[in-house]
Amino acid sequence: MNSNVKTHYTTADGSSTLLSAQYGAHYHSLHGAVSESMHIFVEAGLMALGQKQVTILEVGFGTGLNAALTAQRGREVGVDVVYHTLELHPLSKEEYMLLNYSQQLPAQAAALWLSACDAPWGEDFTVEDGFTIRKINEDFTQWQPTVQYNLVYFDAFAPDDQPEMWGAEQFQKIFDAMAAGGVLVTYSVKGTVKRTLRDVGFELERLQGPPGKKHMLRAYKR
Numbered sequence: 001m002n003s004n005v006k007t008h009y010t011t012a013d014g015s016s017t018l019l020s021a022q023y024g025a026h027y028h029s030l031h032g033a034v035s036e037s038m039h040i041f042v043e044a045g046l047m048a049l050g051q052k053q054v055t056i057l058e059v060g061f062g063t064g065l066n067a068a069l070t071a072q073r074g075r076e077v078g079v080d081v082v083y084h085t086l087e088l089h090p091l092s093k094e095e096y097m098l099l100n101y102s103q104q105l106p107a108q109a110a111a112l113w114l115s116a117c118d119a120p121w122g123e124d125f126t127v128e129d130g131f132t133i134r135k136i137n138e139d140f141t142q143w144q145p146t147v148q149y150n151l152v153y154f155d156a157f158a159p160d161d162q163p164e165m166w167g168a169e170q171f172q173k174i175f176d177a178m179a180a181g182g183v184l185v186t187y188s189v190k191g192t193v194k195r196t197l198r199d200v201g202f203e204l205e206r207l208q209g210p211p212g213k214k215h216m217l218r219a220y221k222r
């Protein structure tokens, strides 16, 4: 467990986030954790893909917020989700209970969040009908995919904080593990990230970013 994560902050939309002392980085935008997660991952990812059955890979489970909001939206629109998520430093219960999502999220989403956080590591766990999660406690840079993904939530800490997560070898591994027509979404629009994604074969689309951020990226495997 990562005892380096201690400090929690309230972001501009009222939802909280954590600061990783180890990486010197926040888990979400201070302009709004829930707003960012909804905009980049749920709306520009899950909803834009428009499929009724989706297998998602998330890089960085973190606080479980993306997972919970995805489960909630999937339930609302009738999308079945299989959610695989990698995390090298799982938060302890004490740490994730510092977050205010139980109060900030609608009751159903709050229950999904707690259930996803409490889910065991290393096995498939049905959070509810239509949403199964596999939390993988491994180093993304060493991990090898074994299934195909339709949608990738690339939510590592920023390239300046953790360059090893954003290299060509890592994006190639993801590209190869994606189904044709698959989509990757991320908040970073850094030049080197765009070049690397293009080099491994993705087609890029720059979209409007969440509050406080001009742009985000959506990448397609055609």
Ligand SMILES: C[S@@+](CC[C@H](N)C(=O)[O-])C[C@H]1O[C@@H](n2cnc3c(N)ncnc32)[C@H](O)[C@@H]1O
Pocket: 026, 027, 028, 037, 059, 060, 061, 062, 063, 064, 065, 066, 067, 086, 087, 088, 089, 090, 138, 139, 140, 141, 155, 156, 157, 162
């Ligand atoms: C921006 S946060 C993810 C936020 C998360 N998606 C959420 O909804 O709260 C990045 C996460 O990547 C994790 N991480 C850092 N290095 C990693 C690695 N090598 N492999 C897997 N996860 C890693 C961090 O511990 C952190 O939880």
